[in-house]
Amino acid sequence: MAPQILRASDRTPAPWKNGGGITTEVVAHPRGAGTEDFAWRISVADVASSGPFSTFEGVDRIITVVEGPGMALTVDGTEHLVDTRYAPLAFSGEATTDCRLLDGPIVDFNVMVRRTGTKAEVSVERGSTVLRPAPPPASSRSSSTAPPPWAGVGPPRPARRGPAPRRRGPRRRHGRRGPRGRHLTDVR
Secondary structure, eight states, X not given: OOXXXXXXXXXXXXXXXXXXXXXXXXXXXXXXXXXTTOSEEEEEEEEOSOEEOOOOTTEEEEEEEEESSOEEEEEXXXXXXXXXXXXXXXXETTSOEEEEESSSOEEEEEEEEETTTOOOOOOOOOSOOOOOOOOOOGGGOOOOSSOOTTSOSSSOOOOOOSSOOOOOSOOBOOSOBOGGGOBTTOBO
């Protein structure tokens, strides 16, 4: 399967199943499935206040804080401190789950899968990853000595350290304001 680019500008924020916040679906299977009939679902959520999580019967969930100070997540009476960015925590979707924000809003990355036939694992890649298109079939390659158009130009660059460079140009804003007046779902 070829990699796909899933652009933030193509996503539509929607209320949580319990109405307590906003989620933005990145992708789900089958395409167009709702919260009651997906086989698997990946989303990003803006969590602006403490409160209960939605219940999803028969679903395994994996949550990863990607922005903000973190939260204390109480799952069936056991508290889990989720205060390290990019450290996934798996839990059952039918568990009674409550969130207490530690020091302000967060953004989290969610993976949810139905237990009947689907498994998921979340890991964070901390190195450089280079994606290149698959080479064309041998019958369509030219006999030229020049590198084929799908070949990379030079060696892969090392991963950047520190914050991503800011893009120039107009900003489109979606969503609510977060800490320090910044929009939680700025798109650049």
